[in-house]
Amino acid sequence: MIEMRTVYVNGDYVSENEARVSIFDRGFLMADGVYEVVSVLGGKLVDFEGHMVRLGRSLSALNMERPEAMDDLLEIHRELVARNGIVEGLIYLQVTRGNPGDRDFHYPPDGTAPTLVLFTQAKPGMIDSQLARRGARVISVPDMRWGRRDIKTVQLLYPSMAKMMAQAAGVDDAWMIEDGHVTEGTSNNAYIIKNGRIITRALSHDILHGITRAAVLRFAREAQMEVEERSFTLDEVKEADEAFYTSASAFVTSVVEIDGDMIGAGAPGPIAARLRDIYIEESLKAAI
Numbered sequence: 497m498i499e500m501r502t503v504y505v506n507g508d509y510v511s512e513n514e515a516r517v518s519i520f521d522r523g524f525l526m527a528d529g530v531y532e533v534v535s536v537l538g539g540k541l542v543d544f545e546g547h548m549v550r551l552g553r554s555l556s557a558l559n560m561e562r563p564e565a566m567d568d569l570l571e572i573h574r575e576l577v578a579r580n581g582i583v584e585g586l587i588y589l590q591v592t593r594g595n596p597g598d599r600d601f602h603y604p605p606d607g608t609a610p611t612l613v614l615f616t617q618a619k620p621g622m623i624d625s626q627l628a629r630r631g632a633r634v635i636s637v638p639d640m641r642w643g644r645r646d647i648k649t650v651q652l653l654y655p656s657m658a659k660m661m662a663q664a665a666g667v668d669d670a671w672m673i674e675d676g677h678v679t680e681g682t683s684n685n686a687y688i689i690k691n692g693r694i695i696t697r698a699l700s701h702d703i704l705h706g707i708t709r710a711a712v713l714r715f716a717r718e719a720q721m722e723v724e725e726r727s728f729t730l731d732e733v734k735e736a737d738e739a740f741y742t743s744a745s746a747f748v749t750s751v752v753e754i755d756g757d758m759i760g761a762g763a764p765g766p767i768a769a770r771l772r773d774i775y776i777e778e779s780l781k782a783a784i
């Protein structure tokens with residue numbers, strides 16, 4: 497028997513095969529929607545507050561109405577974790593500008609209800625990940641996304657294309673390059689380590705302001721590691737001692753190869769490994 501998840505759609509908890517959204521939904525027709533991904537460890541939510549603050553920022557940046565259930569999101573997340581028995585995994589949340597009843601480039605009139613959906617993804621083995629143990633291999637690809645990557649929109653066609661380019665090249669992921677510098681990974685923030693310094697691009701419209709990034713940089717500074725927020729080039733990646741990426745689903749994952757060139761020793765390095773351990777340990781402690 498196929499196990500059906502319970503998902504949340506506009507106020508209702510329903511079986512995933514009964515969940516319905518209109519074909520006129522702006523998320524479907526215009527990619528006019530924003531999302532968040534919160535990880536679940538030990539049945540609890542990691543960095544929940546940070547993700548909800550960023551959701552608020554994404555909505556404001558697009559002048560999108562807040563869903564009525566905005567104040568109930570913690571309860572909804574917890575209910576989905578409980579109903580689906582999630583111990584290790586993710587909760588995906590999406591808000592769109594709703595269903596105007598027809599296709600139109602203009603935004604619908606004020607008062608059109610936004611669409612809110614949430615669902616769970618069980619991911620046993622997220623902590624003890626094989627990819628993290630062996631380290632990811634990546635290729636570089638041009639960054640062809642729009643200019644407001646700080647807004648977490650559902651316009652994910654180019655990142656999907658980049659993942660497919662990586663797959664076709666027989667590697668795990670892609671890092672995106674703009675003006676000779678790395679912006680970020682397809683679905684993660686990018687870092688190198690050189691002479692003990694952790695280097696990652698500064699926050700701007702060019703990258704998503706990762707919630708995991710903020711936590712990892714805080715832990716790094718607390719552990720007296722040196723952090724430099726600046727852009728770095730593809731050559732710097734190739735000459736780095738270590739490289740890694742962060743996201744809610746990958747935590748801290750080492751990158752051991754780019755475009756066929758080995759990074760450092762070609763295996764997960766000690767600093768990235770330590771950051772991963774600290775991040776997971778602290779996240780388990782602070783999860784709600």
Ligand code: PDD
Nearest residue numbers: 533683684685704706707708709743744
């Ligand atoms: N991706 N950069 C991009 C382009 C991302 O899509 C993500 C997250 C991140 C990391 O952000 P955070 O640490 O807040 O997860 C950086 C999610 C996990 C996804 O799309 O599935």
